Amino acid sequence: MTAPLADLRPLPPGWIVEPLDYARDLDGVLAVDAASFANHWTREMFEWEARHSDVARLSVLRAPDGHVAGYCAAWVIFDEVHINNMAVLPAHRRQGLGAALLARVLDAAAHEGADRATLEVRASNEAARRLYEGFGFQPAGVRPRYYTNPIEDAIVMWRVPDGRAAPRPVLLETP
Numbered sequence: 001m002t003a004p005l006a007d008l009r010p011l012p013p014g015w016i017v018e019p020l021d022y023a024r025d026l027d028g029v030l031a032v033d034a035a036s037f038a039n040h041w042t043r044e045m046f047e048w049e050a051r052h053s054d055v056a057r058l059s060v061l062r063a064p065d066g067h068v069a070g071y072c073a074a075w076v077i078f079d080e081v082h083i084n085n086m087a088v089l090p091a092h093r094r095q096g097l098g099a100a101l102l103a104r105v106l107d108a109a110a111h112e113g114a115d116r117a118t119l120e121v122r123a124s125n126e127a128a129r130r131l132y133e134g135f136g137f138q139p140a141g142v143r144p145r146y147y148t149n150p151i152e153d154a155i156v157m158w159r160v161p162d163g164r165a166a167p168r169p170v171l172l173e174t175p
C-alpha cells in the first residue's frame with residue numbers, strides 16, 4: 001500500500017492539470033520555460049521526453065481558456081519520482097497554482113508506486129525552495145557549481161515517507 005505523497009491542493013474553477021498533449025501544448029510549454037529560466041529546455045529536449053522516454057511524465061497546468069499556464073517534467077523510476085523541472089507563467093504565480101500542480105504530479109506518481117521524491121534546485125531559488133519545503137522536501141546535499149548561467153550550487157532535496165532516511169549520495173556535500 002503506497003501512502004499518497006501529497007494532499008491535493010484545490011485548483012480554481014476551470015483550471016486543470018493533465019498530461020501534456022504534445023501537438024497542442026509544446027509551444028505553450030516552451031513559452032512558460034522561456035519566461036522562467038535563463039537556461040531553458042529546447043524543443044528537442046521536450047520532444048525526446050514526450051515521445052521516447054518510458055519514465056518521463058510531462059504535465060501541464062491549463063487555464064480555463066485553454067492556454068498552458070505551467071508545466072512539470074518528472075521521471076517516475078520504480079519507487080522514486082524525480083521532479084526535473086517545473087514552472088508557472090509569471091502572471092499566474094503566487095496564486096497556489098504551482099503547489100496544486102506539484103501536488104497532482106506527486107499524487108499521480110504515488111499511484112504508480114513512487115513513494116519518495118527528489119529534485120535539485122538552485123541554492124538562491126527561494127520561491128522554489130519554499131514551495132518544495134511546504135511539501136516536506138528537505139535538503140539532503142549540495143552539488144557544487146551544478147548550474148551554469150550563472151554558475152551556482154544545486155541543493156538536492158528529498159521527500160521520503162515517515163521513518164525512512166533520505167538517500168545520501170556519496171559525492172554530495174551536506175549543506
Ligand SMILES: CC(C)(COP(=O)(O)OP(=O)(O)OC[C@H]1O[C@@H](n2cnc3c(N)ncnc32)[C@H](O)[C@@H]1OP(=O)(O)O)[C@@H](O)C(=O)NCCC(=O)NCCS
Pocket residue numbers: 036037085086087088089092093094095096097098099100120121122125126127128130131132134
Ligand atoms: C517556483 C514556482 C513554480 C512557484 O509557483 P507558484 O504558482 O508561484 O507557487 P504557489 O503560488 O503555489 O506557492 C506555493 C508556495 O511556494 C512558496 N513560494 C512561491 N513563490 C514564492 C516567492 N516568490 N517567495 C517566497 N515563497 C514563495 C510559498 O511557500 C508558497 O506558499 P504561500 O503562498 O502559502 O506562501 C514559480 O515561482 C516559478 O515558476 N518560478 C520560476 C521557475 C522555477 O524556479 N522553477 C523551479 C525550478 S527547481
